[in-house]
Every structure is written in C-alpha cells, then in structure tokens.
Amino acid sequence: IIGLVKPNFGKIFFGKEDGTDYPIHKRTRMFNIGYVPQYGGYFHDLTLVENFGIVGQILIKNAI
Helix, strand or coil: CCCCCCCCCCCCEECCEECCCCCHHHHHHHHCCCCCCCCCCCCCCCCHHHHHHHHHHHHCCCCC
C-alpha cells in the first residue's frame, strides 16, 4: 500500500484515486499514510523515545 513494492497486477485505490504509480513520498502526503516497521529502530536495545533522541541529536544542529 505504501509503495515499497510495486504490485505485479491489480491497482491500489485510495477512495476513488488510483495511487498505484505514485512514489512513496507523494502517497504519504496525498493519502495521509505512513509506515512504521514492526521491529524497532536502528538501535534495537533502546526505546523508541531514546532512538528519536539520538536521531534528533544528529539531525538538529541547534537544540534551542
């Protein structure tokens, strides 16, 4: 549904809109869908909040 794998046959509809050929980033915005993998983040021994904190420290230049 989110577009990681393109179907070999058939179509994916969101309401009346055919979303089969939309890339993942457009499906996310147009159809308000997302993906959360079942098996945690990059650091499997940390909680979700701890993983977000680590990513935040890496990506956010100015914490203030």
